[in-house]
Amino acid sequence: MATWRVGLLRNDLERRIVRLAIPALGTLAVEPMYVLVDTAIVGRLGTPQLAGLAIASTVLLTVVSLTAALQYGLTPDVAFQHGRGDAAEARRVATNGLQLAALIGIPMGTLLAVGSRPLCWLIGGRGDVLENATTYLRISAVGLPFVLIAYVGHGVMRGVNQLRKPLVLVFVANLVNLVLEIVAVYVLDLGIAGSAWSTVIAQVGAAIAFAMIMRPHLISLRPTLARMRPVLASGRHFAVRSLAMYAVWNTATFVAARIDTPTLAAHQVLTQLFIFLALVLDALAIPAQSLVAGALGGGQVDEATRVGHISARLSLWGAGLLATGLVLLSPIAPQVFSSDSAVQSRLTAGLLILAVMQFPGALAFAYDGALIGAKDERWLGHRAVLNLIGYAPLAIATLFVPALGLAGLWGAQMTWMVLRAVVNTRRWHLLSGDHFRRVAA
DSSP: OHHHHHHHSOSHHHHHHHHHHHHHHHHHHHTTHHHHHHHHHHHTTOHHHHHHHHHHHHHHHHHHHTTGGGTTTHHHHHHHHHHTTOHHHHHHHHHHHHHHHHHHHHHHHHHHHHTHHHHHHHHTOOHHHHHHHHHHHHHHHHHHHHHHHHHHHHHHHHHTTOOHHHHHHHHHHHHHHHHHHHIIIIISOOHHHHHHHHHHHHHHHHHHHHHHHHGGGOOOOOOOHHHHHHHHHHHHHHHHHHHHHHHHHHHHHHHHHTTOHHHHHHHHHHHHHHHHHHHHHGGGHHHHHHHHHHHHHTTOHHHHHHHHHHHHHHHHHHHHHHHHHHHHHTTTTHHHHOSOHHHHHHHHHHHHHHHHHHHHHHHHHHHHHHHHHTTOHHHHHHHHHHTHHHHHHHHHHHHHOGGGHHHHHHHHHHHHHHHHHHHHHHHHHHOOHHHHHHHHO
């Protein structure tokens, strides 16, 4: 295996990226298993429950996206300070991130619990679907503060290029979640509420474990607005970027809910698979974040440039493997997520579209990571809004012509992903050495 790996990879930098990407792949692939497990288990309860989960998870993921800086913003900040050799400042940055998570987590969770029903109604929940969605979202709000602590843990550990402990931690948390869900749903017959409470318990445990493994990278520090202002500033751009992306998924769910229930249920499965596969490809973007930032912190401009290009090339290879797997599994995978034949038929076609999306997604995600490492979050935020131009026309057409169904919705997302790939690639190539030198300074 070692000989094959050396032969396939061209140089030490490529091998370093892959060595970091392997545990990142495990962590990112396992992390969304919370929702995938929920989707599979709740899907066996019935189509209204699965559709309710679609509504609730859409709201929940949108709210959590507002805190993206706690993960993606901290990684380059911590890595940059380590690249400069300033470990003390890196610990201060990490501590400020954890303090911010604690300060905003409880209010956000409280507001989410209070507003769960109107938010689910706004997305499109009605009748039994609304009841199931509200139940799941209210319970999930309890876990929100702990999710933010875990986000900080991921950001800090990625910044110091220590990815193995988070991998083990997330794997154990998901295993606990799976066991608890089986007991709660099938043994105790708690339905969708049992699924939600199981996930919350696993999230609490994961947050405690992350706090423990972060301890060597933290210091005793009184929280001040001045120290948190840089995180809040970058957080604004990350929030805009995340909201623009979730606008795509939210409006797609909104449109799917107005077509019919089987389409909404199938769309929920495709969305979770898309997020799962996107995070798999993101495994190569995670090293790009920390390695680009670390190289710039150390004044190694050429090294930073190479990291971005190599990550993109390796990501395309990964996309080929994922696309092949989706095509091969498309006839049988729908049966795993639903026993409804109407849902299954929609999923089969949707999986083929998802397979093609892997290629533009590979470039979009790889250069996303490199640009985050280069502290280009302002451009990423602005561009994310403009990228909606690629999504809106076909999505709007599907709203007014429901017969387009999942093909229309996912064709719109395909166009959006292609545009993201094009503009991210162009941005990376246009960034000059002068820009990198300014960041390094």
